[in-house]
Amino acid sequence: xxxxxxxxxxxxxxxxxxxxxxxxxxxxxxxxxxxxxxxxxxxxxxxxxxxxxxxxxxxxxxxxxxxxxxxxxxxxxxxxxxxxxxxxxxxxxxxxxxxxxxxxxxxxxxxxx
Amino acid sequence: xxxxxxxxxxxxxxxxxxxxxxxxxxxxxxxxxxxxxxxxxxxxxxxxxxxxxxxxxxxxxxxxxxxxxxxxxxxxxxxxxxxxxxxxxxxxxxxxxxxxxxxxxxxxxxxxxx
Numbered sequence: 001x002x003x004x005x006x007x008x009x010x011x012x013x014x015x016x017x018x019x020x021x022x023x024x025x026x027x028x029x030x031x032x033x034x035x036x037x038x039x040x041x042x043x044x045x046x047x048x049x050x051x052x053x054x055x056x057x058x059x060x061x062x063x064x065x066x067x068x069x070x071x072x073x074x075x076x077x078x079x080x081x082x083x084x085x086x087x088x089x090x091x092x093x094x095x096x097x098x099x100x101x102x103x104x105x106x107x108x109x110x111x112x113x
Numbered sequence: 114x115x116x117x118x119x120x121x122x123x124x125x126x127x128x129x130x131x132x133x134x135x136x137x138x139x140x141x142x143x144x145x146x147x148x149x150x151x152x153x154x155x156x157x158x159x160x161x162x163x164x165x166x167x168x169x170x171x172x173x174x175x176x177x178x179x180x181x182x183x184x185x186x187x188x189x190x191x192x193x194x195x196x197x198x199x200x201x202x203x204x205x206x207x208x209x210x211x212x213x214x215x216x217x218x219x220x221x222x223x224x225x226x227x
Binding site: 031033035040041042043044045048050056058059088090092099100101102103104105106107109 | 117144145146148150155156157158159160163165204206208210213214215216217218219220
């Protein structure tokens with residue numbers, strides 16, 4: 001079955017620690033995205049990548065980092081510099097070079113105390 | 114200014130009735146796409162329907178249709194014959210031709226009552 005996997009579903013960390021959220025897709029999509037969702041809000045774009053070894057900052061990239069070493073994988077690191085890291089994180093993928101729907105993973109709920 | 118506005122924070126609808134969820138958007142880009150997503154309480158975002166700015170016909174997908182009024186910059190989602198399983202958050206989103214990610218509205222919480 002084709003789809004996007006994110007792990008883990010729930011993640012708990014202490015303040016000051018970096019944490020990496022995984023995202024894998026087997027849809028053969030070139031483009032991948034990370035969004036953040038806060039309670040009662042829509043999604044906001046953190047980072048995106050249209051091709052392997054290239055990625056761009058979205059609207060709220062500060063305190064986050066990414067890598068894209070493989071087409072299938074786009075991990076997100078939430079660093080200690082992120083002031084309010086507790087949120088729901090969603091990964092998505094789509095075809096590139098046009099306006100296409102994005103397909104989302106199940107999300108990771110990160111709690112930092 | 115908000116690029117996507119959803120003015121209904123919450124809606125209660127009787128089962129089997131049709132429901133319209135409002136969405137207005139703001140862009141000066143002639144090329145854009147409009148999307149609706151459903152988010153159940155489990156959290157995943159489920160793609161429902163897409164409308165391109167150059168599409169002449171309103172998009173339809175099963176019980177979902179998109180009432181696209183370009184001059185009014187409106188892209189309302191219509192769900193016909195609502196079901197209990199339609200209870201969820203619904204988000205309108207836009208991708209402009211020059212952008213890469215989606216811009217989302219704040220969502221409408223739809224509750225279908227038996």
